[in-house]
Amino acid sequence: MSEFLTVIAAGLAAASLYSLFGVGLAFVYRVTGVLNFAYGAIASVSGYIAYSLISHELSYPLTVLIAITCGAIVSALTFLLLIIRIPSRSHEAIGILTLGVAIVLQGILQSIYGGEPYTLRPAVTSKPYFDIGYYGVTAQTLINLGIAGVALLFLGVFLNRTKFGLKVRAASEGSLTASMFGINTVTVNTVVWGIGGVLAGIAAILVTPLNQLTPSFMTYYLLVAFVAVVLGGFESILGVVIGAILYGIVSSLMATYLTNRLTSTFSFLIILIVLIFLPKGILGRHLPHVNEPTWPRSTRFSIRAPKSLTIRAKGLRLKRRSRLRSSKAVLLMPVLIGGVTILIAPKLGQSEQLLVAMIAAYVIAALGTDIIYGYSGQLSLGQSGFMLSGAYVSVLAQSRFHIPYLLSLLVAALVCTIIGLILGGPVSRLGGVYLTVITLAFALAVPEIPNFFESTFGGSGGVPVMLPLGLVGTDDRNLHLVILTVVLAVIVAIPVMLLCRSRQGRQWRALRVNEISAAASGIRVSRQKVLAFAIGSGVCGLGGAVASSLVGYLSPESFTLWDSIYLLVAIVIGGRASALGALIGAALVVGLPYATSGSPAIAGLALGVALIFVLMVKPQGTRGLILQPALWILDLLTGRKSQRNVNEELESEVIR
């Protein structure tokens, strides 16, 4: 019995952290409509600053005050400098922007503090207050509960009893209408982001004595915060607190009496079940909104009408693109690029050859990501989960069932497509944010499966992967791998390009540009979204299987959430809805860490900055830089003058 009580107490202590974190996330989402994926990174900033100050012998209260203030400032600046200035108002673009902030913050922390874990001194270092068996209730537990309670109480009083709180509530129900009453909504939202940063900072400082401080240690807390937020229904703060308490107690019980090695899987299942059966959360409440008119905001990118968009009576036709892209000749491009790569490959050094092969493998995964994000406009973070699944399926198919390598790749793609259908089916009808949350949980859950079922998957030690040799006529091992992966990438690229150029691909692009018009034109939005998600996930799985066979070794850590994030970075930087963009992006995200070998922090920082720059300044991606000269060459060769300007054309696709 006493052990049971201890477990409950531990659950409550965890719940107090989850609720602080979840409430901060939900509060910012509720008022400003942005699900902040940089939330964990902002919390980490506070944690590291606290660590630095304490090791400089600063007093504990002052340390906490400074660290929390810094979190608030970083959070507020994220909103003020980036979120309100991004030209595309679509929530996927804003979601990726916050991911970019997370990458940059983590890169900064990593370059200052390195990757080694630190431990923060707890506020009180006394013995357990109550020794009720097992763990005992430590002073830290009670402090966590107290501080979380006080912080949430303050938030409640602030919102319901103060003048500024009334402004916040008005702005969250309708910012346009609120502004008509003299409420400066930019100020209100900046303060709200600041408060979000405060809550993140408090959570980070309370959690660091329990967990070691690493640049990405907050990722796990982001996941549990999402569980609390999903349980609470995204917008109800009370619901989030209740959700956090429920989750804290249940997960504590499960960790003690069942296993503590499946916590992310458990979170994933809870999110999935809640989204299927209670999409509005346990309280079933949604924040009411003022019925406000909307009209196209004239940003730099929406002044021009989308020339390439003509809606016909039957089906939505998006076409009339430049000759370069509409001609079938463009399908020769991958063959050409692949051929040149293979011709150059023998002249490269050993490690460069492996790099080229790895880029080719990631091009496949990037193509899959492009189908999901670039074409159909869904923000998924599950790619790494699918890559890992695909890799394990391929390896098991080869070792257990003696299926030849190439066939095992097909099996991997097929299995991942089916998982994608099962996962995307129930979630896609709920809309964008939900898919992002569930796929984030999926990406964190998948690595736990091979860890848990050691006998089948080899556990955390990993399994050896047979190098696929003897398929191409060369004895040079690395050259063989280059040729094989490049050929595979070309073989995947051509059908993907054909698919995306077909009626199918036009439907995806149509629903990305405007879901309502697409539905009105007869496109089954939910079905098309699930289809894009499943096919894209299958292609990602294939990419994962190919990538793992280059290394000769596969472990649950082979693909992490960061692979998902960097694949999205690749698509945004290269340019969405384009195979060329996928190639440029994959070359960047694989090549940059290689080029800056020894300092992954610098590569991450550079990619994060590039991502933010592209989103803020050049939302059409960088592929125009290559496409425009290609168009000029084509004009020169054919002797005709192209009327089109590629950048202008690409811009017209950015409009939402």
Place this chain on the structure above:
Amino acid sequence: MTEVHVNSELLSLRGVTAGYGVSTVLDEINLTVHERQVVALLGANGVGKTTLLRVVSGLLPTRSGSIEFKGMQVNHKSASQMAHLGLAQVPEGRGIFPGLTVAENLRLADFSSPDKRTSPLSDADISETFPKLADRMNQKGGTLSGGEQQMLAVARALRMRPSLLLLDEPSLGMAPLIVQGMYDAFERVKQSGVAMLIAEQATNRALAIADYVYVLGTGGRVVASGTPAEISSSSVIYESYLG
């Protein structure tokens, strides 16, 4: 040119052009509202009445032309700055915050008092003019009926003690009896000296209360203007509505 007695201009639009994306909705609009004057803005669906009110209230930027309010150039003022300058509005769709109580909705008006010396309308004043609202002070705004929400929107705008009140289609979707009561209230507002700019499709009501009338036609131009008597005696309204 009109029979307006007070000549000081409160709001004047000169050559204002505005629109959304590629489309131009307002084309070279000239319009003036004098102090204590009630101006009606008439026209069929989609001619740009709401757009004109959005431009005036600082929600939509102008492409060209100038807007002056109280003798100040206000082209680049935001909606919240305009509220602080003394502009209040009953926006399209009424703009009631459904999750805030009636009392809280009314308190929103206190955030912008252009003249700090004049206190906002007291709750007693409100309940005198709108007795139904007084009974529902602690009810959520979303639970009110359409007519009650409209009353609340008007009360809230008046509580701002504005110099100019913008009303967008106040009679839209209202039962005739409620419209009658509302225009009675507007009449009292007019007597208290608040200038109003009313965009309305219920032509007769608007003509009855207005001192001056502008008719917007297709293409976003002012096709006619004059006193209510001049406008109702001509066929310009019928023509503008029928294209």
